[in-house]
Amino acid sequence: MRSVAIKGVKEFEIKEIEEPKSDGYNVIIDVKKAGICGSDIHYWVSGEPIGLVMGHEYCGIVTDPGRRTDLKVGDRVTALPISPCGICHACLSGNPQYCIHTWDKATGLSLTNPGALAPKMAIRPDMVYKVPNNITDEEVAMTEPAAVGLHAVHLADVKVGNRVLVIGGGIIGLVSAMFAKMEGASYVAISETNPKRGEKAVQLGVADEWFNALDPEFSNKVVSRTYEGFDIVIECCGNAPAVTSSLTSVKTGGTVVLVGVSLEPITIPTVLAVMHELKVLGAIAYTKEEFRTCIELMANKRINMLKFLSKEIGLEDVQSAYQELTSGTSDSIKILVDPNK
Numbered sequence: 001m002r003s004v005a006i007k008g009v010k011e012f013e014i015k016e017i018e019e020p021k022s023d024g025y026n027v028i029i030d031v032k033k034a035g036i037c038g039s040d041i042h043y044w045v046s047g048e049p050i051g052l053v054m055g056h057e058y059c060g061i062v063t064d065p066g067r068r069t070d071l072k073v074g075d076r077v078t079a080l081p082i083s084p085c086g087i088c089h090a091c092l093s094g095n096p097q098y099c100i101h102t103w104d105k106a107t108g109l110s111l112t113n114p115g116a117l118a119p120k121m122a123i124r125p126d127m128v129y130k131v132p133n134n135i136t137d138e139e140v141a142m143t144e145p146a147a148v149g150l151h152a153v154h155l156a157d158v159k160v161g162n163r164v165l166v167i168g169g170g171i172i173g174l175v176s177a178m179f180a181k182m183e184g185a186s187y188v189a190i191s192e193t194n195p196k197r198g199e200k201a202v203q204l205g206v207a208d209e210w211f212n213a214l215d216p217e218f219s220n221k222v223v224s225r226t227y228e229g230f231d232i233v234i235e236c237c238g239n240a241p242a243v244t245s246s247l248t249s250v251k252t253g254g255t256v257v258l259v260g261v262s263l264e265p266i267t268i269p270t271v272l273a274v275m276h277e278l279k280v281l282g283a284i285a286y287t288k289e290e291f292r293t294c295i296e297l298m299a300n301k302r303i304n305m306l307k308f309l310s311k312e313i314g315l316e317d318v319q320s321a322y323q324e325l326t327s328g329t330s331d332s333i334k335i336l337v338d339p340n341k
């Protein structure tokens with residue numbers, strides 16, 4: 001079957017790969033929609049690993065339920081992409097997201113388990129969730145990024161009246177801002193280097209205001225807006241200037257949650273965290289409960305993920321979609337791929 005695989009630095013190729021075979025264990029699905037994620041962009045930029053078929057956010061139809069006796073052919077599902085061991089301290093404490101094995105065989109993020117940028121895929125049975133009929137395929141494919149934002153906001157422990165700054169207005173930042181508001185934040189701001197994304201965050205109603213991170217007066221403007229700095233900053237970019245601005249924008253004793261990923265080590269002024277006794281937390285993925293909660297929030301119309309959807313494309317257009325998403329000037333947020341197109 002046709003797939004999109006990493007060929008080199010910022011380069012994909014359309015590649016024939018084997019269709020997944022029934023093995024009585026894995027759930028096999030026909031992929032309907034697959035999301036392009038900011039994390040996928042890091043792999044594409046690095047060009048490694050060659051041959052990786054990405055796509056860890058998706059909606060599909062079961063063609064073989066494998067070991068899942070509660071599923072049947074035709075059920076609509078999504079899944080957590082992770083591969084936790086199930087027996088370590090992290091797994092047994094309900095936190096498979098930081099099990100040391102969780103990314104070894106992650107679907108769409110490892111060479112062993114190709115993702116949803118192909119018409120069919122195999123999924124580890126215990127990660128699969130059947131989804132209700134009243135959410136669209138597109139929404140189902142956005143469960144995963146929703147859960148990332150929910151987890152970050154849970155770790156940030158947002159309280160009613162908190163002032164929250166989100167650095168980066170990609171889907172992860174926007175969803176984090178949305179949940180911070182739902183948790184009762186009195187003021188939510190977004191900082192962006194791309195004015196189109198900053199403006200969109202306000203238009204979509206997830207942020208009260210946006211700040212241009214490239215403005216030489218950025219730090220003064222941001223801090224003066226809250227008198228003494230934000231109670232909470234959620235960093236959703238991962239680069240050095242963005243992480244630095246999270247440390248300069250938070251108030252003394254405040255909380256910074258780092259969600260953004262950098263594949264390379266970066267230099268940041270840790271002295272700010274020391275001098276201001278900041279609580280700096282990392283946030284990775286989500287718990288199974290948070291993933292399930294996001295499905296329920298969409299089904300009960302508590303959140304609208306569709307407003308973040310910018311366009312849908314076929315496999316041939318994946319390369320140009322990545323170019324668009326890294327241009328720094330596009331207002332596209334979530335691009336979904338239909339691997340049958």
Ligand SMILES: NC(=O)c1ccc[n+]([C@@H]2O[C@H](COP(=O)([O-])OP(=O)(O)OC[C@H]3O[C@@H](n4cnc5c(N)ncnc54)[C@H](O)[C@@H]3O)[C@@H](O)[C@H]2O)c1
Binds near residue numbers: 170193213236
């Ligand atoms: N920790 C996790 O579990 C997890 C899960 C998913 C994604 N991520 C990471 O979160 C980050 C965001 O993901 P995304 O899908 O929203 O990515 P994205 O690339 O769509 O969004 C990042 C945004 O940050 C903006 N930006 C860049 N530098 C900035 C700066 N100095 N100040 C303000 N804004 C700046 C960019 O213009 C862009 O809009 C990525 O690094 C991704 O790898 C982490």
Ligand SMILES: [Zn+2]
Binds near residue numbers: 037039057144
């Ligand atoms: Zn993702």
Ligand SMILES: [Zn+2]
Binds near residue numbers: 084085089091
């Ligand atoms: Zn484990």
